[in-house]
Amino acid sequence: MNHPTELKYSKSHEWVKFQEDGSALIGLTDYAQDALGDLVFVNLPEAGDEVTAGEAFADVESVKAVSDVFSPVSGTVAEVNEELLDAPERLNEDPYGAWLVRVENITEQEELLDADAYIRFCEEEENG
Amino acid sequence: MELKTPLYETHVKYKGKIVPFAGYLLPVQYESGVIAEHMAVRTACGLFDVSHMGEVVCTGPDALTNLNRLLTNDYIGLQDGQARYSPMCNEAGGVVDDLIVYKVRDDCYFIVVNAANKDKDFAWMQEHVFGDAIFTDISGEVAQIALQGPAAETILRKLAAEEAIPQHYYSAEFHRQVGGIDCIVSRTGYTGEDGFEFYLAPGEAPRLWELLLETGRDEGLIPCGLGARDTLRLEAAMPLYGHEMDDTITPLEAGLGMFVKMTKDDFIGKAVLEAKGAPSRRRVGLRVTGRGIIREHAEVYDGTTRIGVTTSGTHCPYLKAPAAMALLDNAYTAAGTAVEVDVRGRRVAAEVVKLPFYRRAR
Numbered sequence: 001m002n003h004p005t006e007l008k009y010s011k012s013h014e015w016v017k018f019q020e021d022g023s024a025l026i027g028l029t030d031y032a033q034d035a036l037g038d039l040v041f042v043n044l045p046e047a048g049d050e051v052t053a054g055e056a057f058a059d060v061e062s063v064k065a066v067s068d069v070f071s072p073v074s075g076t077v078a079e080v081n082e083e084l085l086d087a088p089e090r091l092n093e094d095p096y097g098a099w100l101v102r103v104e105n106i107t108e109q110e111e112l113l114d115a116d117a118y119i120r121f122c123e124e125e126e127n128g
Numbered sequence: 129m130e131l132k133t134p135l136y137e138t139h140v141k142y143k144g145k146i147v148p149f150a151g152y153l154l155p156v157q158y159e160s161g162v163i164a165e166h167m168a169v170r171t172a173c174g175l176f177d178v179s180h181m182g183e184v185v186c187t188g189p190d191a192l193t194n195l196n197r198l199l200t201n202d203y204i205g206l207q208d209g210q211a212r213y214s215p216m217c218n219e220a221g222g223v224v225d226d227l228i229v230y231k232v233r234d235d236c237y238f239i240v241v242n243a244a245n246k247d248k249d250f251a252w253m254q255e256h257v258f259g260d261a262i263f264t265d266i267s268g269e270v271a272q273i274a275l276q277g278p279a280a281e282t283i284l285r286k287l288a289a290e291e292a293i294p295q296h297y298y299s300a301e302f303h304r305q306v307g308g309i310d311c312i313v314s315r316t317g318y319t320g321e322d323g324f325e326f327y328l329a330p331g332e333a334p335r336l337w338e339l340l341l342e343t344g345r346d347e348g349l350i351p352c353g354l355g356a357r358d359t360l361r362l363e364a365a366m367p368l369y370g371h372e373m374d375d376t377i378t379p380l381e382a383g384l385g386m387f388v389k390m391t392k393d394d395f396i397g398k399a400v401l402e403a404k405g406a407p408s409r410r411r412v413g414l415r416v417t418g419r420g421i422i423r424e425h426a427e428v429y430d431g432t433t434r435i436g437v438t439t440s441g442t443h444c445p446y447l448k449a450p451a452a453m454a455l456l457d458n459a460y461t462a463a464g465t466a467v468e469v470d471v472r473g474r475r476v477a478a479e480v481v482k483l484p485f486y487r488r489a490r
Binding site: 037038040041043059061062063064066 | 156157161162163164166355358359420421423442443445450472
């Protein structure tokens with residue numbers, strides 16, 4: 001399983017990529033997409049919506065079930081990846097390319113893990 | 129504590145994602161995923177472990193009269209080897225379970241019931257048996273493997289003699305061999321495709337599974353899990369106990385009227401079904417015209433009026449679209465009726481459509 005070292009990770013299996021302008025791209029980790037299975041629907045917020053660290057801001061649906069996506073940061077949605085609305089399978093195919101939203105005006109962030117700590121966390125979840 | 133089917137180790141070997149289901153540990157999917165497994169069954173072939181299903185044998189001179197009293201369908205005139213589906217009703221006209229009965233011979237019938245209901249069903253049969261007949265639960269002695277899809281017959285022909293292959297849908301060959309393994313070969317399934325189900329001794333199940341997979345590889349056969357089993361049956365609009373019917377839903381409401389023979393002699397539930405007359409709600413199909421996936425237990429509305437509830441729903445991989453089934457008030461069951469469904473607080477537009485969503489070309 002692939003977990004790039006330049007990203008930060010939440011314990012609810014989202015990745016965060018902080019940009020030079022202070023905004024952040026948020027997506028689902030490889031571990032998450034594998035656990036969820038084939039994704040067939042994505043429900044995203046709109047640009048301008050506020051998101052809150054630790055709270056659901058989107059949902060993704062596999063053939064079998066719906067799962068909330070939690071925001072690792074608080075801020076304002078600057079942009080949503082509308083390509084995913086028609087092609088949710090991109091989340092499975094390229095989890096680190098298929099970002100869900102870009103959040104700006106970040107005021108708060110959850111405790112985030114680096115890649116090594118996240119890999120250990122996933123292993124504990126698997127065996128727990 | 130969940131039970132393991134005789135194929136548990138095989139599922140682990142083939143990297144099945146194991147989940148608890150109806151008291152058993154079963155694969156929800158394998159490495160290829162639900163969509164690929166679903167498509168394999170529609171276009172090639174898929175292999176399923178359905179050993180969790182329950183099997184009961186009814187024997188004795190009064191076997192037929194017992195079945196005809198216990199079940200809503202009519203078993204008079206059934207030929208040896210023929211199978212017939214039926215709901216089994218309670219006194220209130222609700223459904224105890226739905227099942228398939230095979231006639232082995234005049235005084236012997238083989239019954240296949242849902243895994244989650246097998247203890248309840250057997251108790252119900254024991255409670256209502258009369259005359260010279262005996263019900264015997266043989267679930268522990270029977271494994272079941274399903275081979276489903278347009279390539280199923282081609283694959284089976286490589287392993288079995290002509291006489292072992294049932295010619296007609298809903299018929300079975302007893303005491304036959306597939307790849308040298310003793311089994312019942314039944315031309316039935318729960319996917320909307322042509323296919324076969326094999327009933328055999330649990331100890332032989334891993335050998336038959338490997339043999340079928342090996343033989344079918346060139347035809348595109350892959351192992352499939354419970355996920356694909358559910359999306360396939362939903363796309364084909366086959367009802368699932370606990371969803372489209374249960375102890376409180378009558379078979380007439382569930383759209384199973386053709387399996388309820390009101391003109392035959394008395395059967396359990398008949399009086400209440402007769403007294404109720406035409407049902408006030410019915411099962412329909414819903415096509416999503418808005419955005420979203422409608423799941424089970426979602427409330428259905430006409431404006432502010434609640435008109436029913438969904439019973440199953442998912443994304444249908446072959447149709448590449450979401451679909452759901454619902455029980456709706458009679459006034460809203462005509463095809464083309466526009467409705468709204470509450471999906472976790474959000475209204476999703478849908479339209480009533482004729483069932484099934486998918487029907488295979490014959």
